[in-house]
Amino acid sequence: MASTPPPPSRSALSSKAHRYRMLSSLLSLLDRYLSWPLPPGPSVEIAIPSTVSKSPGLIQLYFFTAPSKPLCPRKQTSPCPPRPVLINFHGGGFSIGHARDDARWAGTVLKAYPEAVIVSVNYRLAPEQPFPVALEDGVDAILWLWQEAQKYNLDKARFVLSGSSAGGNLALAVPFRLHEELQKKRWASMRGEIALAGLVVFYPSTDWTRTRKERDATNPISAQKSMVSPSMYQLFDDSYLLPAGLPKRQGTGRTDMSHPYLSPGLAPASLLHANYPPAVAIYTCGWDQLLVEGxxxxxxxxxxxxxGKMGRVGGFVVEDVAHGFDKKPSFWRGNQVRERMYGDAVNQLKAMWKMD
Structure with missing residues (x-):
C-alpha cells in the first residue's frame, strides 16, 4: 500500500503563496487601473493592533469614502448624522488577495450612498497566519470601529458585513466569534451596544465538511468552468487549515470541520438566531463548486x-458565471452581470441601513 505523502512544509506553502499573491496583485491592478469605469482608491489607511488573536501583529484597515465626504474626526458642532458602515472582507482562499481588491464593490456602494463609510479589512493571510487568525482579525476590526465610532461619526446601529469567497465565509462566521469575545469582562460595557444590521456575501464557502472533490460533484460543471486550479485550491486548504489550530470535537480531540467558525452554514439554529442580524443576502455563482452549499x-x-425568526433574506444565483467572475479585469468591455449583482446587493444595503 502506498504511503500518504507528508504535508508540505509551511515554508514551501509560503513560497508558493507568494507567487500566487504576485499574480493576484497583477490581476487586481489590471482591474483597478485599466478597466472602466475606474473604481475609487482608499482615502485613508489605518493600522490597528491585534488584540483578539494569540498571534500579535497589525491589521490594516482601508477606508473608502466619497470625495465630498472624507473620513475625519467629528467636530462637536457638526450637524451631520452618523454614517452607515460596511465592513468588507476580501477573497483569495485566506492565502492571497488584498483589501483593495474590492474597490469596485466599494465604489458601487458609494455611488448609491455617498454618506457611507466602507472599511475593507486587510486581515493577515495563511500560511503565515492560519485559522483562526483571519477570523479574529475580523472581530478586532469590528470592535475597534465600534470603539472609535463617535470619533469618526459612525453609526453603531448600522454596521453591515460583506465579503466574497473566503471573505464571504469570514462575514458569515465572524458574528459567532464576535459573540464569544463579547462575553469577556473587558467588553462588558459594550455588550448591549453591539449588534450588526446585516450581512451581504458573494459566493461564500459555508460547509468545510465537504472535500473539494465532493463540492465539484454537487455541481459538475464547476470543474470545467473554474478559474481556480485544483493545485491552487490545495494551496488554500493546506495553508489555512493547519490541523493544530482547528476546532476539536468535545471529548474526542478529533478535528471538527462542522464548527460554525469554519462552516457557518451548518451552525445550529439557536446560534444563528442569537448572533445573526435580521437581514442577510447571499449571492452564488452558477458554475461554482460552492453553489449548492451557498x-x-x-x-x-x-x-x-x-x-418569523428573521426579517429578510435576499440574494440569488448568478447564472452562467464562475467563482470570482466579478474580479476579472474587464478592460473596455465592462461587466453587466457583475453590475446587476452589485446593484441588487446595494438595494439590500438600503433596507439594512434603513435608508430613505
Missing amino acids: NTFRERLGGFVEE
Whole structure:
C-alpha cells in the first residue's frame, strides 16, 4: 500500500503563496487601473493592533469614502448624522488577495450612498497566519470601529458585513466569534451596544465538511468552468487549515470541520438566531463548486423568515458565471452581470441601513 505523502512544509506553502499573491496583485491592478469605469482608491489607511488573536501583529484597515465626504474626526458642532458602515472582507482562499481588491464593490456602494463609510479589512493571510487568525482579525476590526465610532461619526446601529469567497465565509462566521469575545469582562460595557444590521456575501464557502472533490460533484460543471486550479485550491486548504489550530470535537480531540467558525452554514439554529442580524443576502455563482452549499444556506435562512425568526433574506444565483467572475479585469468591455449583482446587493444595503 502506498504511503500518504507528508504535508508540505509551511515554508514551501509560503513560497508558493507568494507567487500566487504576485499574480493576484497583477490581476487586481489590471482591474483597478485599466478597466472602466475606474473604481475609487482608499482615502485613508489605518493600522490597528491585534488584540483578539494569540498571534500579535497589525491589521490594516482601508477606508473608502466619497470625495465630498472624507473620513475625519467629528467636530462637536457638526450637524451631520452618523454614517452607515460596511465592513468588507476580501477573497483569495485566506492565502492571497488584498483589501483593495474590492474597490469596485466599494465604489458601487458609494455611488448609491455617498454618506457611507466602507472599511475593507486587510486581515493577515495563511500560511503565515492560519485559522483562526483571519477570523479574529475580523472581530478586532469590528470592535475597534465600534470603539472609535463617535470619533469618526459612525453609526453603531448600522454596521453591515460583506465579503466574497473566503471573505464571504469570514462575514458569515465572524458574528459567532464576535459573540464569544463579547462575553469577556473587558467588553462588558459594550455588550448591549453591539449588534450588526446585516450581512451581504458573494459566493461564500459555508460547509468545510465537504472535500473539494465532493463540492465539484454537487455541481459538475464547476470543474470545467473554474478559474481556480485544483493545485491552487490545495494551496488554500493546506495553508489555512493547519490541523493544530482547528476546532476539536468535545471529548474526542478529533478535528471538527462542522464548527460554525469554519462552516457557518451548518451552525445550529439557536446560534444563528442569537448572533445573526435580521437581514442577510447571499449571492452564488452558477458554475461554482460552492453553489449548492451557498444556496442551501440561503434557503435555510429563508425558512427562518417564514417562521418569523428573521426579517429578510435576499440574494440569488448568478447564472452562467464562475467563482470570482466579478474580479476579472474587464478592460473596455465592462461587466453587466457583475453590475446587476452589485446593484441588487446595494438595494439590500438600503433596507439594512434603513435608508430613505
